[in-house]
Amino acid sequence: MTAPFLHIRGLRKDYGIVNAVKDVNLTVERGEFMTFLGPSGSGKSTTLYILAGFENPTAGDILLNGESLIATPSHKRNIGMVFQRYTLFPHLSVGENIAFPLKVRRWGKAAIDARVRKMLQLVRLEGFEDRKPAQMSGGQQQRVALARALAYDPPVLLMDEPLSALDKKLREEIQHEIRRIHQETEVTILYVTHDQEEALRLSDRIAVFSKGVIDQIGTGPELYADPATRFVAEFIGDSDFVTCRILSAKDGRADLSIGAGASISGVPVHGTAVAGGTAALMLRPERLSLRREAAREGTSGLSASVTDITFLGSSIHVAAAAPSGETISVRLPFGHEATSGLSRGDTVSLDFDPETAHVFCG
Amino acid sequence: MTLLTEPDNRTAAPRARSVRSRNFALTVPALVLLVVFFILPVVSLLLRSVMEPEPGLDNYRALLGSTTYLKIFLNTFSVSALVTIVTLAIGFPVAWALAIMPSRWASIVFAVLLLSMWTNLLTRTYAWMVLLQRTGVINKTLMGLGLISEPLPLVNNLVGVTIGMTYIMLPFIILPLYGVIRKIDPAILQAAALCGATRRQALTRILIPLAAPGMVSGALMVFVMSLGYFVTPALLGGTANMMLAELIAQFVQSLVNWGMGGAAALVLLIVTLTLYAVQLRLFGTARMEGR
Amino acid sequence: MLLNFDRLGAWKWILLGITGLTTAFLILPIIFIAALSFGSSQWLIFPPPSWTLKWYAAFFADPRWLEAAWTSLRIAAIVTVLSVLIGLVASFGLVRGRFIGKEALRALFLTPMILPVVVLAVALYAFFLRVGLNGTFTGFVIAHLVVALPFSILSITNALEGFDKSIEDAAVLCGASPLEAKLRITLPSISHGLFSAAVFSFLTSWDEVVLAIFMASPTLQTLPVKIWATLRQDLTPAIAAASTLLIIVTIALMLLTALVRKGLKS
Numbered sequence: 001m002t003a004p005f006l007h008i009r010g011l012r013k014d015y016g017i018v019n020a021v022k023d024v025n026l027t028v029e030r031g032e033f034m035t036f037l038g039p040s041g042s043g044k045s046t047t048l049y050i051l052a053g054f055e056n057p058t059a060g061d062i063l064l065n066g067e068s069l070i071a072t073p074s075h076k077r078n079i080g081m082v083f084q085r086y087t088l089f090p091h092l093s094v095g096e097n098i099a100f101p102l103k104v105r106r107w108g109k110a111a112i113d114a115r116v117r118k119m120l121q122l123v124r125l126e127g128f129e130d131r132k133p134a135q136m137s138g139g140q141q142q143r144v145a146l147a148r149a150l151a152y153d154p155p156v157l158l159m160d161e162p163l164s165a166l167d168k169k170l171r172e173e174i175q176h177e178i179r180r181i182h183q184e185t186e187v188t189i190l191y192v193t194h195d196q197e198e199a200l201r202l203s204d205r206i207a208v209f210s211k212g213v214i215d216q217i218g219t220g221p222e223l224y225a226d227p228a229t230r231f232v233a234e235f236i237g238d239s240d241f242v243t244c245r246i247l248s249a250k251d252g253r254a255d256l257s258i259g260a261g262a263s264i265s266g267v268p269v270h271g272t273a274v275a276g277g278t279a280a281l282m283l284r285p286e287r288l289s290l291r292r293e294a295a296r297e298g299t300s301g302l303s304a305s306v307t308d309i310t311f312l313g314s315s316i317h318v319a320a321a322a323p324s325g326e327t328i329s330v331r332l333p334f335g336h337e338a339t340s341g342l343s344r345g346d347t348v349s350l351d352f353d354p355e356t357a358h359v360f361c362g
Numbered sequence: 363m364t365l366l367t368e369p370d371n372r373t374a375a376p377r378a379r380s381v382r383s384r385n386f387a388l389t390v391p392a393l394v395l396l397v398v399f400f401i402l403p404v405v406s407l408l409l410r411s412v413m414e415p416e417p418g419l420d421n422y423r424a425l426l427g428s429t430t431y432l433k434i435f436l437n438t439f440s441v442s443a444l445v446t447i448v449t450l451a452i453g454f455p456v457a458w459a460l461a462i463m464p465s466r467w468a469s470i471v472f473a474v475l476l477l478s479m480w481t482n483l484l485t486r487t488y489a490w491m492v493l494l495q496r497t498g499v500i501n502k503t504l505m506g507l508g509l510i511s512e513p514l515p516l517v518n519n520l521v522g523v524t525i526g527m528t529y530i531m532l533p534f535i536i537l538p539l540y541g542v543i544r545k546i547d548p549a550i551l552q553a554a555a556l557c558g559a560t561r562r563q564a565l566t567r568i569l570i571p572l573a574a575p576g577m578v579s580g581a582l583m584v585f586v587m588s589l590g591y592f593v594t595p596a597l598l599g600g601t602a603n604m605m606l607a608e609l610i611a612q613f614v615q616s617l618v619n620w621g622m623g624g625a626a627a628l629v630l631l632i633v634t635l636t637l638y639a640v641q642l643r644l645f646g647t648a649r650m651e652g653r
Numbered sequence: 654m655l656l657n658f659d660r661l662g663a664w665k666w667i668l669l670g671i672t673g674l675t676t677a678f679l680i681l682p683i684i685f686i687a688a689l690s691f692g693s694s695q696w697l698i699f700p701p702p703s704w705t706l707k708w709y710a711a712f713f714a715d716p717r718w719l720e721a722a723w724t725s726l727r728i729a730a731i732v733t734v735l736s737v738l739i740g741l742v743a744s745f746g747l748v749r750g751r752f753i754g755k756e757a758l759r760a761l762f763l764t765p766m767i768l769p770v771v772v773l774a775v776a777l778y779a780f781f782l783r784v785g786l787n788g789t790f791t792g793f794v795i796a797h798l799v800v801a802l803p804f805s806i807l808s809i810t811n812a813l814e815g816f817d818k819s820i821e822d823a824a825v826l827c828g829a830s831p832l833e834a835k836l837r838i839t840l841p842s843i844s845h846g847l848f849s850a851a852v853f854s855f856l857t858s859w860d861e862v863v864l865a866i867f868m869a870s871p872t873l874q875t876l877p878v879k880i881w882a883t884l885r886q887d888l889t890p891a892i893a894a895a896s897t898l899l900i901i902v903t904i905a906l907m908l909l910t911a912l913v914r915k916g917l918k919s
Binding site: 383384387388395403406455458459470471477480483484490492495529533561568586591592597620 | 655656657658662664667669671672676678679683685686689697698745746747750751758761762765769771772773774775777779780795798799806859863867881893899906907
């Protein structure tokens with residue numbers, strides 16, 4: 001069996017009594033685009049900084065091609081990185097910035113010039129060679145930073161929220177650039193962000209960080225369709241939670257009841273389900289259908305009363321209160337028949353396919 | 363070399379310790395210099411005030427019990443206060459004008475301020491000695507205009523010291539006050555006008571209160587700096603209005619009385635540091651004698 | 654209204670008048686001294702009866718003036734180098750360091766700036782008398798270094814705090830060793846702070862009078878000490894000549910600073 005390309009094993013980082021990273025385990029394939037997604041303080045950036053060598057782990061190891069990186073100082077790790085803030089060297093021109101890692105590596109002048117030209121071409125900034133960083137926009141600066149980080153063909157490129165300082169339109173534009181560059185260079189990218197949309201748009205796989213551990217690793221659709229924890233369910237896509245009672249559980253499926261309503265069977269269950277215990281049922285607004293009558297026996301639905309209707313252009317958002325008082329959102333396409341004449345206070349039945357719902361225990 | 367301490371790449375165990383004192387070593391050269399050549403000498407001077415010629419508070423008794431010395435203290439404070447008031451009275455309108463005048467004119471004034479600040483202290487004092495002397499330009503001009511018939515005594519007295527010190531202190535109040543006034547939003551004064559305030563009311567009820575922290579802070583700084591000034595009072599002042607710094611120098615140089623010198627130094631030091639503490643308390647930062 | 658120059662009405666002219674007079678008050682003595690240094694009158698009569706260069710000739714012919722100027726220059730140069738070096742290292746410690754008492758240490762480093770110089774002068778004088786440094790070149794350098802260092806630390810910590818450490822980290826990840834990253838990236842980026850530190854340190858030493866009066870010996874004195882000693886005897890125009898030379902040095906340094914600032918900006 002060959003060793004994985006990049007292997008993070010039992011990584012832990014304490015700052016005094018604060019436990020920033022608890023236990024991170026992860027393998028990354030060569031050429032993969034892996035995103036660390038999570039809220040601030042979830043340990044994703046700390047993990048990245050340990051990879052860069054700016055922080056030492058309290059415990060654990062990082063293996064690149066089977067060899068530990070921990071003892072190697074940052075400047076010998078041969079890793080590329082694009083930072084959250086603009087980190088172009090202010091006194092050097094764009095060309096000199098990209099040439100810097102090559103000069104440090106004592107490349108010949110001709111080779112450096114050729115590489116600088118190639119990198120500028122890669123990030124589509126030909127002709128900007130002699131500009132100073134201060135004369136460029138934020139987006140351009142980050143593209144130069146990308147070129148500089150890739151100039152020496154690092155096996156791994158780290159990106160720490162590189163687009164967070166840019167406005168939305170520019171951010172999307174550069175996301176496309178990053179995707180293209182990833183495809184062209186086939187470099188392995190570890191990308192940190194707290195923006196789920198960005199993560200979904202860019203990544204091959206996403207590692208969802210929460211409180212110092214990875215809750216789940218998977219492709220975007222996997223995380224959306226089959227979240228392993230309530231946190232992942234909340235973080236990827238929209239979701240509402242309704243309290244329910246477990247009737248029975250077997251083979252990862254549970255039968256449950258909501259309030260006094262009918263039982264729903266075959267809902268995927270996460271955590272330890274105890275018959276008779278309460279749990280949280282996750283419902284996605286776009287996976288619910290709405291009927292204008294009380295829920296019937298034999299369907300996976302629940303009765304609710306409409307509290308608000310909001311027109312959002314292409315869709316209509318209906319908020320409804322479950323008997324327990326919890327709010328459930330439903331998103332319907334504009335013009336959907338069920339919405340015509342719908343008004344506050346109406347009793348409706350919200351139906352869903354048990355397979356698309358998830359129940360989280362404990 | 364420790365100059366470049368990075369998060370060191372050793373194992374986890376000794377890190378807690380190394381983090382606690384990371385990069386402290388870099389400050390050691392400066393620290394040693396200041397401890398050996400600043401703190402120790404000053405402390406030992408202050409110690410001599412209670413040790414020489416005999417242990418006890420005799421020096422302080424002599425210093426605070428004699429009308430000669432008390433007069434010098436009083437004179438130091440009143441000269442400093444006078445200089446502060448004059449500087450503030452001139453400095454406020456100048457800072458105000460600088461904050462709003464066209465930048466082309468303002469830059470000329472700034473250049474002059476900086477040139478004056480950067481010019482050697484002795485040069486500036488010398489210039490005033492020449493200008494103010496009995497046969498100097500100022501007396502000549504006033505006599506030429508027929509305003510006076512006898513030369514006025516302008517030097518070696520309070521007038522000379524005040525003019526010379528004001529000249530030196532003006533930039534120290536104009537520059538910080540300029541910064542404060544610059545930060546006031548003109549819209550606040552427009553609002554005052556719309557509320558019906560006249561110019562005078564806007565000045566006394568809005569602009570001056572808003573600039574007051576800068577004025578107090580600048581005035582405190584000028585006052586404290588004036589208290590310890592040596593060269594200008596020594597050259598432009600007379601024997602009748604000696605200041606504290608001169609007294610300290612005299613004790614040490616002419617009288618070789620280290621005990622009294624140390625005692626006078628302690629008095630100056632305590633007043634200075636107390637006022638800086640007040641400044642720090644009130645404004646958070648001590649604006650120091652930045653050139 | 655009050656902060657709008659064009660809508661001040663009559664007040665505008667009052668403010669301009671005060672500012673104009675103050676500006677004249679600040680500049681005229683300097684111009685006056687420069688003019689008198691070319692005047693022929695021994696008694697500094699203004700306007701001078703005729704113009705001459707004899708005071709400059711006297712200045713340059715007198716080895717005592719020249720020696721004093723040379724001493725000043727050497728002391729100021731050494732103080733500048735030491736102050737910037739020690740200040741640079743200490744600033745890295747203060748800005749990047751993590752240790753108990755850091756803020757207290759920073760305050761301590763700046764105290765020589767707020768302490769009345771005469772107290773330090775008397776204290777150092779007593780100390781140097783005991784350890785045999787009084788009247789020595791080394792003593793001079795140390796005394797000036799103590800008062801120059803705060804300016805250096807202030808300028809460099811300011812510059813270093815304004816410099817994003819991520820830029821240095823980026824250089825390290827690019828493959829530069831921590832030392833190389835500091836020399837090739839960080840230092841050039843904070844060069845304006847280093848330059849201010851150097852200029853302030855130089856001027857602090859070059860212009861310093863009070864410490865110098867106490868440190869000087871009959872055989873070793875700086876230009877300000879020489880001026881001071883001469884002043885106490887009479888107001889000879891030779892001082893005007895020496896002062897004018899000092900003013901020229903000051904203006905040259907100001908112009909240099911302005912040029913360097915401009916150069917750094919573009």
